Amino acid sequence: MKTAIYPGTFDPVTYGHLDILQRATTLFDTIIVAVAEDTNKNPLFTLEERVDLWQHEIKADPLLNKVKVDTFSGLTIEFARQNQAIALLRGLRALADFEYEFQLALMNKHMAPDIETVFLMTQSKFSFISSTTIKLVAGLKGDVGEFVPPRVEEHLLQKFPREAG
16 A cells, blocks of 8 residues: 655645545555644634544545545654655645755655655645735635635634725
């Protein structure tokens, strides 16, 4: 079994995340979406909310039938070892992503030479979407429905209600 770990904060899940995951299902037997517990990012959504949003999207998409959701804390590479993963799955949007991801990949390779990092570029229509930008736009009462699944949008509206009228 070829297992990959798709780690991240996923605060919140975007169509870019789903795009990477859907395409990765053709490469691996199992993919574990690993939602980070400890993060310096001060997430908007709780760990439980982020897991719930992922689980909802996975259940709704038959292409994702070999995807599981789990949480982790500490080093991603240790979580990968615990799950006998052969790869870490990472999405790239732009050149700025690559520099950061390249550094992480090199450190992970140093710590676990037997685990590869696989980069997938998101489709160009998602290349400017980030969870940070989604939260910023939603917080300013902008419409993010084109960039996130409906359930994620509902949760964002609960966090950032729009005024009536």
